[in-house]
Every structure is written in C-alpha cells, then in structure tokens.
Amino acid sequence: MATRMNPDLKKERESASFDPEKITNFLYGGPEKLRRKRELESLALNDPDFQHEDLNFMSREQQYETQLKKGIAMITKMKELNITDFWDQYYYTTAVLVSDGYPMSVHERMFLPTLRGQATEQQKEKWLKMAENYAIVGTYAQTEIGHGTFVRGLETTATFDPKTQEFILNTPTLSASKWWPGGMGKTSNYVVLMAQLYIRGKSYGVHPFMLQIRSLEDHKPMPGVTVGDIGPKFGYDFMDNGFLALNNVRIPRENMLKKYSRVEPDGTYVKPPSTKLTYGTMVLVRAGIVMSSSRVLARAVTIATRYSCVRRQSEMKPGHPEPQVLDYVTQQYKLFPNLAAAYAFWLTGQTMMSVYNKSSSQIEKGDISVLPELHALSAGLKALSSARADVGMEECRLACGGHGYSHASGLPRLYTNSTPAATAEGEHVVLMLQTARYLMKSYTQSVQGEKLAGSVAYLSGVQPVPVAGRTRNMLDLGVLCDAYEHRAARLVREAAEQLRSEMQAGKDQADAWNATSVDLLKAATAHSQYFVVRNFAERLTDTTLDSSVFAVLTRLCQLYALHGLVTNSGDFLEDDYLTGADIRQARRHINTLMAKLRPDAVALVDAFDYPDGILNSILGRYDGNVYEHLLEWAKASPLNITDVHQSYQKYLKPFLQANRAKL
C-alpha cells in the first residue's frame, strides 16, 4: 500500500512528532485489546459473505434486503466463532455493518434485554430460549405516533378480562398506533408491547406484554393486528421501523412480563418493588451514546483531515503551487476543534463506562444511592456529545467542499445514520433539563450546608473568584478548569436565583420552571462541558503516558478548552471573571496551538485506527488516492449502466426532435 501512497499524505505521516500506534493503544486500552480489535475487524472485512455493492447505489428495499441477509450471516457467524464478549461483538459488528445497521438490531439491543430483565424464570424458559436462538425475532414497541418522551401518556391499552384470563389489547385511537420500533415493519414476529394496564376500569400504568404479531408459518399479520413500515426516513434506509395497530387482540394472562408486577387470576394487581431499577440500564445506554458520538465524530474528522491534505487549492502566494487545503488556518479552525472534541468525548465515554461498571455491582445489590448523580450526569453528557457530534459531522462535510456532498465521501450517510442519537433515548432539551433538575436540587442542598459529592461537588466548594488585574496563563489547564468550574457554578446559581425569583413573582413551580428553562439549559450545558474539560485534563495526569503522546494530547486538551471558551466568551466575561485581555490571549493561543498541531493532524486521525473498510469513504482513504477512486466509483453507479439512459428515448428525444423540426 505504502508504495502507492499519495505523496502529500506520505510526507504528513513521516513528519509527525509521535508514533500514532502509541495513541491508538491509549485509546483502545492497550496492545492486547488493540490486537484483538484488529483481528475481529479483519475477520469481518475479509469475509466474502459481507461484500456487496455500495448501499448508496441501492433502492431502500434493496438496502433492507441486503442488510437483512448480512445480519443473518453475522448472527450465524458470531455464534459459530463464539464471539460473545461485549467489545468483541462491538468491533466485529461495526466492521460488518460499517455506518449502517441491520433490521434485527432491536432484537439484540432491547427485545432480549427486556425479556432477561422483566420476565420470570418460567417466562424465560418459554420465550427467552427461542429468542436467543432466533427461533423468533422480536422488537420493543413503546413509542406511539402521538407519544414519545412522555411514557405515562401512552394510549395503548391492555384490559384484563377475568372471565377468559386474558388481556385485551387495543390501540384505541389513531395517535395510539405504535410507531418507530426498529424491525417491526417487516421483520419481527414478536414484540414486547408497552401498554396501559386496566383492571376493572382502573388504570395501573404502563407495563410490558409479550405479543405475537406475525404468524410463524407464513409471516402474515395475526388476527386483529395491522402492521407495516413507517416509510422512508433521512437515513436508516435498511431499517423497517414499523407501525402497529391492535384491535381487540387477546393474549393469555401469562403474557404480561411479570418479574416485578403481575395480575392475579382474580384481577388483584401486585405492584413492583421499586421503579428506579431501570435507571441503571438508561445510564449504560447513554454512556454508550457518548462513546458512539465520539466515534462518529472521529470518523468524520479522519475523512476531512486526510482529504484536506490531499486537496490543493488556490494560490496563497503568487507563482507558488496550490497549497494543501489544511495549510489554510481557516480550514484548521474548522477541523481541529472537532478533532479535539472527538478525543475529549472519547475519553469522556471511557470514564462514564468505567464509572458505570464500578457502580453496577452496587446497583445490582439494590444500593441505588449513586444512581441520581450518575443518571443526571449521563443525561447531560449524552445530550452534549450527540449534539456536538451532529454539528461537527456537518462541519467536516462542509469542510470537504463539493466532494463532501457526494455519497463517495461517506459523510452524508454517516450523518443521517448518526443524527438520531440526538433525539432517541431522550431528546436533547428533555435530557439537559433532567440534569438541570439535579443541579437545582444539589444547589439547594449546598446552600443548606450539605456537602456534595461526585460531579457536583464543586457546587458546594468555594469557587475560584476573579482577581482583578491579574494576568492569567490561558494555556494552563488548571486555569482553564477553574474558569469552566466558575462558569458552571455561576450559571447554576443564577438559574436557581431566577427560578426562585419567578416563583416569588407569583408563578407556580411548573410555570417558573418553564420560564427559567433556557437558563437551566445553559447551566446544565456548562456543567456538562466542565465535566468533559476536567476529565480530559485528569486523564493527562497519567504518568505512564509517553512524553510525545503527552505533548500532543495536552495541545488537544488546551485547544478543546480554549475553543469552547472563546466560543462562549460572554459566559466568562459577564461577571468579569475573565477579562477581554484573557480572551484575546486565548484566541492567540488557539492560533499557536493549531500551528503546532498542523504537522500532527494526520497522525492524530490515523491513531483512531479506522481501516478503509469501516471508514467507507473515498475522500478519507488511507492511501489518499482520492480522484481515481472517485471516478471509478461514479462509473459503477446505476445511472451509468448504459451510456444513454432509457429516459432519452421516452422523453428527451421526442422533445428535442419536435423542437428542432419547428426551427
């Protein structure tokens, strides 16, 4: 490969100040884990069963069919190869699926975990074995066409009929139709249905029910079941997100998943012990989104950075050759803050995973004291990281000029398949306000003299105060952490004061909360950003870090913190914590840092270790041979199967000939 490498990329790699393999080891947890990752990726990437035409060349139906076929092969092979470890599965499936998924992913991510978590042993015996062995395929049906965020507002009903010992399932209104569950449209024959339990006219809230929706014989919808695909979307073409309407569908009493609550034969309702247990799963899911947000951003930055070294444009100096686009400081300003953010969130995701793992045994034992803080932290960080990745991916696409707009860049598909992370599993504002609620509670406790712990400890500490006339070194990570801490603490305090003042002015709590919500958002965002900055800085205190690695990661950390600071400079200036001179100093440091990072940029994206098969981008190819492969790819696309498209005979020829005849 090296012999054919684009000379510009070759030069970039030769001039890096560090060996990217060292950072790759750091990012993936050491040489052994990295070796295993690469082994699994090679296994998948070299498997002929996973090769196919570019999905971008296919209709949606073809994409669904291709990914269904591939998903089945992937499941079969993982079983054969005994790939069972979480990370092993992660690396293998990522390499199989590239930036796409497959129609049965919700079976794995939600259907099986719900059965494991909510079914009794007897129920597991009946269904879990079938499900784990793919004798049935299922999904998780919660969201309705008119109801998402607010689970208590779901309209689907499960009415207990003591005479027949059955539940009668209905979607009584149009807005009650289940909507969105992945794999429900065409693939699944079972669902876990979330429905309002009614016994003798009384509602007992939302519970899970096991429901067969399609025949095991011919896959046709069961009586009373209307099911189908919800139609094409921005991305996720491969996925048959489905709708489901139910008309008096009867299921046995046994089909309520009843590990935690159940209905007795006489209609007595036995309620669950605690409702907080599921929070643990939510924390894990959100930590996973922080991680995947960092990774999609890392992929986008890899593509844009490599391409910006291959692409040459304009004349910086008269008579000189066209410079590499990355030599323009404005291009660095588009890409390097995103590069730094990818690293920052990568480390944040790792920390969250490790905090979760440390707490999970505690939680499983029933000690849920850490959950509120963990839950609040994970909400804000999920919201922050997914939004940041969303914006960053588009910045990277736009930084690739026209070619970024082509599917050959891989960036449009990466974006459309990743942007749901900003909405699913908790919408951005909803989650930030969950964090804010915890911050308000913590602030009140600290005012009352309680000592806070964990990520909110700083709220009860003495915040750094502005020192008039003092010159700060804005490159100092301690100074930067202090500034972020001060800003978060101030914004939390001011939001709390605003909330109180709204109530003092006569608003009830709900209206006061609503009136303050933009300030609360701001406070929760500042809190989350402070966590990311501090976490990055703390990871750099690892004394085992190689000095060349330490140097370059420190620059990234400084850039991340300084870029966030100048972008939100008003927050730091508003109470005179920082001065205009500090901000000006920060801006100059950013320029200097970018100049220092410039020769290391390619090595820093190489360190993310995305092989071409996963990156799936002609612009981001490791060898940099962009233009020839763009042309080759275009020639293979469907409109070029014939030189003259059939529409010429049908429409264009008669039109042109008639017009010619008239002249």
Next chain:
Amino acid sequence: MATRMNPDLKKERESASFDPEKITNFLYGGPEKLRRKRELESLALNDPDFQHEDLNFMSREQQYETQLKKGIAMITKMKELNITDFWDQYYYTTAVLVSDGYPMSVHERMFLPTLRGQATEQQKEKWLKMAENYAIVGTYAQTEIGHGTFVRGLETTATFDPKTQEFILNTPTLSASKWWPGGMGKTSNYVVLMAQLYIRGKSYGVHPFMLQIRSLEDHKPMPGVTVGDIGPKFGYDFMDNGFLALNNVRIPRENMLKKYSRVEPDGTYVKPPSTKLTYGTMVLVRAGIVMSSSRVLARAVTIATRYSCVRRQSEMKPGHPEPQVLDYVTQQYKLFPNLAAAYAFWLTGQTMMSVYNKSSSQIEKGDISVLPELHALSAGLKALSSARADVGMEECRLACGGHGYSHASGLPRLYTNSTPAATAEGEHVVLMLQTARYLMKSYTQSVQGEKLAGSVAYLSGVQPVPVAGRTRNMLDLGVLCDAYEHRAARLVREAAEQLRSEMQAGKDQADAWNATSVDLLKAATAHSQYFVVRNFAERLTDTTLDSSVFAVLTRLCQLYALHGLVTNSGDFLEDDYLTGADIRQARRHINTLMAKLRPDAVALVDAFDYPDGILNSILGRYDGNVYEHLLEWAKASPLNITDVHQSYQKYLKPFLQANRAKL
C-alpha cells in the same frame, strides 16, 4: 378545509393579533403581486401533468426520470402560457418542482445566460436560437474533479491549431476531468466548456468554448468524449451532475465564445476589455441565494411551528392535559429565533435585489464604481444567510422530534436539496474573506482620512462608545443597531491591527493574511450581521405599515437582534461596550418577546404563504391533521406493497425455521 381543521391550529389562528394577509402582502410586494403569485401556484399545483408519487418512494433513477419528464412539461407549458416574467417563472416553477429541481435547470440558469453574455451576434444566431427553443440542451462545465474555487487552476486545455483552424480540447490529467455540472451526466448534448487557452505553447487563461458532447441523432457520446453521472449525493437525486473527460477533441476556431476575446486565424490573441463585468452577474446570483436561503428557512419554520402546536407532550402540571409543545419556552427558543431570521433574511434579500436593480443599468453602461462594495456585501450576506439557513433547517428538524427524521416531515429533503447553497457559487470562508478583503481596504482608506460610503460608511464615522454606568434599554432598536455597529467596527479594526502586527513580526502579506484569517472571518461576519439588523430596523420605518403588523414585526426584529447579541455576547462584552447587566437584561427581554410572539407564531408562519402542495410536509399541513396522513403516507410506501416482503421467503424463513428445528 376549515371544518376539518385541527382544533389547536384553529384556536391559534383565531387568537392572532394581526391579519396574516397584511404581512403576506408586505412580503410579496402588494396585493396584485400576491394575487399573481397565487394564481401561478394554483395553475401548477392543480395541473394533473405534475402529479406523481412521492419522490421519496423512488429510486434515484426513477427520480431523475420523473423530474426530466416534469421539466419538459414545465418548459412546454411556460411557453404555451407565455410565462416570461422573472417572478412569474419563479412562482410557477417553484410550485411545479416543490423542493426539487429538474435536470435541465443549468441550461436555463447558466447555459443560456453564458451564450447571451459571451457569444457574438453571429454565434448567437447559430446556437442561441437552438438553445432557447430546446433543439439542443446544454450545461456549463467549469469545475473539475481537482479544481473548484480557484478558476485559474483549471487544467482542461484548448490548444489552438492554426493549420486546421481548430482548438484541440483535452483533460490532460485525471484531476482535470470536469466534475459536477448539472445535467451533464445524461441529459445535455452541448456544454460551454471552460478551458485554458494555449496558442503556440503560451497560456492565455481560461476561456469559454462551445462543445457538442453527445450526438443529436442517438445521444451517444461524441468521439473522444467520455461522459457520465458522478453518482449519488446527499440530495439532488433528480440531477445528473456529470463528469467529462476529453481526449483530443477538435472544435472549429469559431466555437470559442468570442464576444470579449478571440483568437485570429493566424493565432493572434485579442484580449477582453475588462474582467470586472462578470461581477454584476455574481452579485445577482448571490442576492438570489440570500433570498432563497430566507425562503427555505421560512418553510422549515412553518413546518416546525405548526407541528409544535398540534403535538402535545408531557405533563407540565400534574393532572393537566399534555400541553402543546410550543408552550415550552425551550421549544420557542428553538423556533422563534429561526422565525425571526427567516424574516430578517427575507428583507435582506429584497434589499439586495433592489440595490442590484438600481445599480445594474449603471453597470451596463460601463460604470462599475459601485461593484466592489456590492460584490463584497453580496459575498458576506450570501455566506451568512446560507450558513444560517443550513443550521436553522436542522434545528427545525430536530425540534420536530422523531417525526422530523421521517421524510414525511419534508425537512430532510428540504435540507439536503438546500445545503449546497453553502458551498456552491463561493464557499463560505472564501466569500467571507472576500468581504474581509474589502473591509481591510476600506479601513485603511478611512484611517487615511477618506470618507467611505454605502455599507461601510460606518467604518469612517465616529463609532458609538461605551458609556460607563449608563443603563441602556436593550429593546431599543437604535441601541441594538449601535451595538452591532460598534462590534463590527471594533472587529474590523482589531483584525486590521492584527494583520499589521503579523507583518511587522516579519510575515509576508500572504502568511500574515492566513495567520489573521480567523479574525478576518469574525470581522466579516459581524459586518454582515450588522447589515441584516440595520436593514430590518430600517424597513420598520415604513410609515405605511399597519400598526398591528408594525408591532409584531418590531418584536421579530428585536428578537433577531437580541438573540444574535446574547449568542455572541462576548463580542459586546470584550471591550466593555456592554455590561453584564445589559446582557442579563437582553436575556430577560428575549423571554418576554417570546411570550408575546407565542400567540402570533402560527399567523407569522401562515403569512409566508406556502400552500401545502409546495410545503410538501405532512407535519406542516395547513389543516394540522398530521397523524392520519402520516399513517396513510406510510401505508403507500414501497415496503408496504406486500404484507410479507419477498426477503422473508429468501432469507428470514429459512433462518428462523432452521433455528426452530434445532430447539
């Protein structure tokens, strides 16, 4: 329609403080123009020849074919109906094409104008008549696979051969292949080719040549011509953007478009009188992009605002019904600044069009003194408005939650078809730096005592200075304009000083410019934003405005200015021009303004006057009957043609049955 209207939307419309028709008149230039707009829209929307299945249900090839067919019908009908006025054509074609285009649009937008502008009378006689009557169909081939922004870097060559009196056309390298021209892949049989003119080994720069690329008999590529489609993209599925490689293709000397420069039979080159004339066209194109940016943003805001009144979610107060999503202040904060921006850029586009029209006769007479300022202004405003629309459309999509991600919302397609505006006709940074270059020149002139005019006059004036301790009324549009003026002037001055200081430190001009470019971007952005704010405020001084309209437009103008101010508060605080108290006051005003705008939100988007047929969004339907139409749309989508998809027999059934057998 009114009898079936969603009751929430009905209530919204009944409670508005003004008659939306009055604003519609204001936006479209009076009742007569509005009547004509609606007439043309109805004509297109009710024409059975333009009806077809949702493009989102089609493969790319089907979309190309559908839009080709529709485009031909549209051209034919416009001729029959004698629709020739610019705005008449705009409204008619918008209604035919919705948020898409057709493969021959570059023939209209570039091929014909280039022939009109660059061909001699004799050449017009030969080609223009054929082109205007669609006896031939053409496109404009400039961009190459390796060259976009930098026109002088184009590699395609036209070498004069005096022996045969021909030009020999070549794309000598891979990176010289023409790439991107719309309609070139499959549709066009002619192109205007931009190529480097060589005479006797000497280069004379880029010139236009008329080249036939496909046979008029069978549409096959001409000898030496390789042509095809560049493959699928983020959007623009209907368009056959093409590539073109040329291998010793010979064209007669007469095929150089030679109104301005030509090659004599003996090889003598006659150079053009001035190169600045084409700037006028660029200004017009950019003004058009400002206008269309405001309109796509208006469409996105219309969709999201109406849907936010239909959608109900969560429990704001225990026991109360779920509120309309737009009652959440956070939702208002997502949408209302975009609503205000759509109005702000709508008015900016109008002003630019009118300034251009006022100057164009002057320019046509050869007086190009206004061009530098107009050019600089149009560059920055095009960059600002297209970037703002890009971000705003995605904010609107995300504000619609899950349903925003469905193609039923119309938002993904609106975005993918509109986002090229941020890159095409001058990339964002490139254009902002053109504006910055003019600002630096103007600043130098003002320092030297020259009096500046037009949009940069403020740079030579006395800027408002901060008054310590004074309390400002941050709702006062005069105060806000002053603040934006001060910020722009300060950032221009600081960028100029930074540029000078980089040069004093030893950098040559190019390196100093590059090192200062982030500051220059910031200055050009602030300058452009100031223009938008001031223009909005000035339009409100129109004394013929109805008082209810004046009141609500004033709120929008205040919101636009205040939102930009708090979002960039550091710029106003950095030199103590504003105080922390001013910013806090601004934030509170935003909340108050949003509360006042809340009851008028639906009327304000209704006033944009987008009929359902053009809005093309189920979420944004005028009648608000969202859920039933979502379901109906989904049921019509291709994956639902059969209850059981064919892939079940092929892949899923054998898999599930084998697994069942093993249990």
